[in-house]
Amino acid sequence: MSYRVGVDIGGTFTDLCAFDETTNDLFTLKVLSTPDRPGSEVMEGLRQLEARYGVAPSRITYFTHGTTVGVNTVIQRKGIRLCLFVTENFVDVLEVARLKMPDPYDLRSRPPVPLIPKDRVLPIRERMRSDGLIDTPLDEASVLTALAAARALGAEGVVVALINSYRNSAHEHRVKAIAAKAAPGLPVFCSTDVWSVIREYERTITAVIHGYVQPRVAHYLGSLQDALRGAGVPAPAMVTKSNGGVMSAELGKTACAQMILSGTAAGVIGASYVAGLSGFPKTMSLDVGGTSADVAFIENGTPQYGVGEMIGEFPIHIPTVAVTSIGAGGGSIAWVDPLGVLKVGPESAGSNPGPACYGRGGTRATITDAFAVLGYLGSGELGYSAIRVDVDKARQAVGAVAQQTGLELVACAEAIVRIAVSGMYMEVSKLVSRYGVDPRDYALQAFGGAGPMMACFLAREIGMRNVVVPTTPGVLSALGGLIADIKSDFIATVFLDLDDAARAGIRDTYATLERDALRWLREDQGYAGEHSFVHSADMRYQGQSHEIETMFDGGTIQRGDVGAMAQAFHNRHAQVYDHADPEAPVQIINLRLVVIGRSAKPTFTATREDKRAATPGETRRVVLDGAARDVPVFARTDLTAGQFFESPAIVTQSDCTTCIPAGFSGRVDAYGNLILTLEAGGA
Numbered sequence: 001m002s003y004r005v006g007v008d009i010g011g012t013f014t015d016l017c018a019f020d021e022t023t024n025d026l027f028t029l030k031v032l033s034t035p036d037r038p039g040s041e042v043m044e045g046l047r048q049l050e051a052r053y054g055v056a057p058s059r060i061t062y063f064t065h066g067t068t069v070g071v072n073t074v075i076q077r078k079g080i081r082l083c084l085f086v087t088e089n090f091v092d093v094l095e096v097a098r099l100k101m102p103d104p105y106d107l108r109s110r111p112p113v114p115l116i117p118k119d120r121v122l123p124i125r126e127r128m129r130s131d132g133l134i135d136t137p138l139d140e141a142s143v144l145t146a147l148a149a150a151r152a153l154g155a156e157g158v159v160v161a162l163i164n165s166y167r168n169s170a171h172e173h174r175v176k177a178i179a180a181k182a183a184p185g186l187p188v189f190c191s192t193d194v195w196s197v198i199r200e201y202e203r204t205i206t207a208v209i210h211g212y213v214q215p216r217v218a219h220y221l222g223s224l225q226d227a228l229r230g231a232g233v234p235a236p237a238m239v240t241k242s243n244g245g246v247m248s249a250e251l252g253k254t255a256c257a258q259m260i261l262s263g264t265a266a267g268v269i270g271a272s273y274v275a276g277l278s279g280f281p282k283t284m285s286l287d288v289g290g291t292s293a294d295v296a297f298i299e300n301g302t303p304q305y306g307v308g309e310m311i312g313e314f315p316i317h318i319p320t321v322a323v324t325s326i327g328a329g330g331g332s333i334a335w336v337d338p339l340g341v342l343k344v345g346p347e348s349a350g351s352n353p354g355p356a357c358y359g360r361g362g363t364r365a366t367i368t369d370a371f372a373v374l375g376y377l378g379s380g381e382l383g384y385s386a387i388r389v390d391v392d393k394a395r396q397a398v399g400a401v402a403q404q405t406g407l408e409l410v411a412c413a414e415a416i417v418r419i420a421v422s423g424m425y426m427e428v429s430k431l432v433s434r435y436g437v438d439p440r441d442y443a444l445q446a447f448g449g450a451g452p453m454m455a456c457f458l459a460r461e462i463g464m465r466n467v468v469v470p471t472t473p474g475v476l477s478a479l480g481g482l483i484a485d486i487k488s489d490f491i492a493t494v495f496l497d498l499d500d501a502a503r504a505g506i507r508d509t510y511a512t513l514e515r516d517a518l519r520w521l522r523e524d525q526g527y528a529g530e531h532s533f534v535h536s537a538d539m540r541y542q543g544q545s546h547e548i549e550t551m552f553d554g555g556t557i558q559r560g561d562v563g564a565m566a567q568a569f570h571n572r573h574a575q576v577y578d579h580a581d582p583e584a585p586v587q588i589i590n591l592r593l594v595v596i597g598r599s600a601k602p603t604f605t606a607t608r609e610d611k612r613a614a615t616p617g618e619t620r621r622v623v624l625d626g627a628a629r630d631v632p633v634f635a636r637t638d639l640t641a642g643q644f645f646e647s648p649a650i651v652t653q654s655d656c657t658t659c660i661p662a663g664f665s666g667r668v669d670a671y672g673n674l675i676l677t678l679e680a681g682g683a
Contacts, residue, residue, distance in 0.1 A: 003055050004600065005235075006482030007042055007065035008266055008475070009033055012290025012331055012350055013449055014041040015655075016048075017478035018055045019602050026602055027053040028475040030449070030655055032387075033350075038069060039224050046231055057232040062600075064238035064246050064481045066263035069220045070213040070256055075312040077115070079212030080156040080187075084116045084204070085146050085175060087163040088123040093204050102313070112313035115212050120153055122146040124162065124175065132167035143178045151183065159211045161191035161204035166493045169196065187215065194257050195318050198493045198589060202308075202317040209316050210257035218253035225249055236526075240266040240480075242320040244303060245487020245596070251524055257318055258488070260311055263477065265321040268296040268303045270480025271445050274470045276301035277604060277671045280443035283468070284428075286458070287477065288451040290331035291348040293424060295431060296323045297442070304435075319489045319592075326427035330368040330450030331355055334416045336404040342412075344419045356397035359390040365401045369394035370416035371453055373409065375622035375631075376650060376659045410623050421457045428462060439464050447473035452651075452658035456676060460663060467664070469674035471636075474655025486527050486597035490517050491590050498539070498569075498586040503560035509591050510535065510557050517595035527597040534594040539569040542585040548572050549592070606670035609642030614668075616649075624648050624661055639668045647676075 004019040010033060018027040029048055034041045042065065049055040073079050086093055094114040103109040124146055125139035150158055158179060165172045169192035176188045191207035225237050237249035242261035252259050264287070271285035275298050283298040297304050304322040308315045331354060332345035344367065349355050353362035357372045371377050372394035395409060402412035432439050443466040446455030452469045459467050470476055490513045496502040514533060521527050535557055538547035550572045556564045566586050574580040616632030624631070634645065636653035644667040651658040651666075651674060660666060664676045 002059050002061040004062040004482055005046075005049070005055070005060050005064075006266075006478040006480070007045065007063075008263060008477035008481060009038075009041065009065065009067055010263070010289045010291075010449075010477075012329075012354065013474075014045055015475035015478040016045040017472070017475050017482050018049055018053065018060075019482055021061070021600065024603055026472070026479075027055060028472045028478070028655065030474060032352075034352075038220055039227055042224065043227055043231060046233070058234065060233045060235050062238070063228065063233055063235045064240060064484070065224075066240040066266040066477060066481050067220065067259075068263045070217050070260040071263075071311055073213040073216050074115070074209060074260075074314065078216070079115065080215050081154055082116050082120065082208065082211055083146075083150040083153060083155040083158050084121045084208065085124050085143075085158055085160045085162075086121060086204075087127060088125045088142070090163055090200070091118065091121045091123055093161070093201055094118075094121065094208070097201055097205070115208055115314065116159070120150075120155065122149050124160075124171075126162060126171050128162065128164040128168050128171055130164050130167060132164070134168075134171075138171045138174055140174075140178060143175050144182055147179055147183050147186075150186075155186070157187040157189065157211050157215070159189045159191070159204075159207050161200070161207050163200060165190075165192050166196050166198050166203060169193075187211070189214065195491070196493070197317060197491055198495070199317075202315070205314055206257060206317045209260065209311055209314060213260065214254070214256050217256040217259075221249045221253050240269075240484055241487065242309075242316075242318060243305070243487060243489055243594075244269045244321045244484060246481065246484045246599070247486065247488065248525055257316065260316060261309060261320050261323065264294045264323040264325075266480035266484060267294065267447065267477035268298070268321045268323055268480065269484050270470075270476040270478075271296070271447060272298050272301050272303050273480070273483055273601075274468070274476070274673065275443075275445060278443070278445075278468050278669060278673045278675070280445075280466060280468060282442045283445045284439065284442045284464070285445045285447070286451050286455055287448040288446070288454055289329050289448045290350060290354075290450070291329040292325050293329060293448075293451075294323045295326050295428060296321060297435060297437065298445075319594075324427075324431055326424055326431070328367060328420050328423060330453065331366050332420065334365045334367070334370065334398070334401050334419075336401060340405065342401070342405050342415055342419060344416055344423065354387075355394070357389050357391060357394035358387045359393060363397055363400075365394075365397040365416065367416060367420050367454075368450065369397050370413040371657075371659065373398045373413035374417070374624075375620055376453065377657055378620055378633075411626075414623065414626065417454075417457065421454065421461060424454070424458050425461045428458070443468050445470070446658075447476040449474045449656050452656050454659070456658075456660050456664055459676075459678060460661065463678075465678050467676040467678075469651075469658050469676065471672040472653075472655055473658075474653075483599060483601045485599050486521065486525055488517065488520055488595055490520075490593045490595070493590050494588055496588045497542070498562050498566055498588055500562060502562060502588065506562075506565075506588070506591065507557060507560055510593065513591065513593040514595075517593055521595050521597050525597065529597055532596045532598075534596065536592045536594075537565070537588045538590040538592065539572075539586060539588050541573075541581060542587055547589050548576055604671055607641040607672070609668075609670055610640060611642040611644070614639055614643040614645045616645075620650060622648065622650070636674075639674070641668050641670050641672065643668050
């Protein structure tokens with residue numbers, strides 16, 4: 001008997017999902033996160049998996065986890081002290097960035113302070129031309145001068161990002177070699193080793209983020225590896241990546257830019273898997289944890305991908321699952337500003353002390369406390385018995401806020417929920433406008449510990465007809481990491497006019513990318529199974545400033561069919577911008593390749609639906625839309641395929657609580673998913 005284990009570490013809870021490869025059974029669990037002792041929550045989870053389900057560490061043959069160590073390091077600005085070496089006269093690269101104001105509607109808006117201030121940006125005398133030929137040879141004396149200055153400034157690491165290095169990285173690597181000899185032990189990160197892509201700022205900021213977090217991420221992953229070995233886990237640790245795949249934790253120590261958004265990506269992969277089973281081709285995932293809410297769009301079971309996702313205040317230009325953080329989490333704190341206005345978030349109670357109703361010392365009211373005051377969360381257990389809800393403590397915390405606002409206790413709790421939902425509504429509205437989609441065409445898939453608690457309220461505001469709650473929504477991110485494939489992205493900047501002369505260059509470059517990808521898969525990851533490639537290119541019309549990623553099939557590349565490549569771009573341009581110019585010359589800027597090694601996945605079997613009304617286990621007094629009423633409470637474990645019920649209602653389970661206001665009908669589909677449908681006139 002062997003097990004595959006996936007772990008997702010959140011701000012409040014750490015989720016675990018174990019898959020028995022022999023019986024196809026899934027075991028799930030939540031334990032409280034320990035941000036002051038990273039990694040100890042994983043060990044506690046493994047202990048509980050064995051105690052509850054008999055999942056012995058010695059029988060774990062696959063272990064993967066998502067972590068927020070990298071992104072939290074950037075957000076909290078707790079990375080190492082870096083110096084940046086740039087081409088002489090290009091020292092303003094981080095200051096100038098893209099000349100964008102963070103908030104164009106705020107005249108007082110200011111760009112963030114760079115992770116490396118200008119006094120630690122040091123010039124190197126050299127110049128590489130855009131065609132890859134040397135204009136000014138590298139002045140090694142200037143490198144030694146910069147290294148001496150870096151040491152004097154107390155640098156703990158150096159990032160090297162030279163102009164046009166994407167075309168020819170020789171100067172960057174020579175600088176690294178000089179530093180290794182002159183300053184042994186000083187970490188040096190070359191931008192072309194992190195992500196060799198055109199555009200100076202994008203390549204530089206990605207390398208800076210990588211260097212900023214690398215020592216802390218490497219230490220965390222090393223400690224995790226040691227702890228797993230100490231616990232008797234024979235499987236090498238894997239880590240989820242920003243692109244929705246996984247890689248070895250050993251590689252993650254040096255390729256941490258690839259895994260900086262690992263936690264959020266895993267949730268979307270899990271949601272995509274459920275979307276394929278639930279029968280909704282268009283899904284908007286809503287992952288609400290204790291501290292934040294993340295939204296992604298899924299089409300035909302496939303998440304959207306992009307570059308330039310924000311890590312705190314800074315963009316990182318590597319391929320990532322397109323996830324946007326919005327609104328508040330279950331632990332977001334309600335407070336009153338100096339003008340007496342009630343607000344919610346962004347500060348969160350986290351896991352320590354947590355919401356007041358957790359009984360762990362928290363005294364400030366949170367969204368979770370508001371739901372407890374309204375009756376949705378009764379005096380019972382949450383998070384697989386990790387928490388026992390204390391409604392009296394929730395009432396005390398919300399009561400303190402009510403006193404400040406002059407509202408009655410219950411009215412204040414309802415106001416907290418409405419403010420949280422309205423904040424989510426505003427941010428989702430921005431997203432759907434950016435993507436040009438109609439949310440009414442999508443089902444809302446709710447997961448995370450607080451997603452099912454808030455989803456129906458948000459769907460009712462937006463007008464989304466269907467809400468899907470997976471069978472184990474509280475641990476879906478852990479499942480996502482468990483089923484994610486081994487996956488990596490490769491890129492080459494070619495800057496070719498798309499004509500007959502480009503055929504050989506395109507074929508040869510893809511052949512090189514494929515060799516590199518297979519070497520990564522077979523040697524770095526030790527994967528011997530079947531693999532597949534996904535080919536694409538960043539393309540534009542001649543004269544345009546930015547590119548659109550366009551997908552190719554392998555046959556088109558082998559044939560060198562530049563006409564088919566151009567037509568694919570015209571079609572993609574029309575899809576994005578609603579117009580295309582088939583007569584205009586086309587350029588390929590970057591060729592991209594994704595290699596995928598398939599992982600084993602649990603098989604979910606459809607169950608025959610027995611269509612009959614569900615019977616509640618109890619009723620609970622709940623305040624809903626300003627009125628108190630008795631609401632049926634259903635235990636998720638008692639609901640079977642085909643059963644249905646009307647709202648308002650509450651569905652309880654070990655990992656979360658689903659709150660269903662009036663206007664919805666509920667049913668259980670053949671895979672055990674809870675499908676909540678907003679009836680006509682229910683919004």
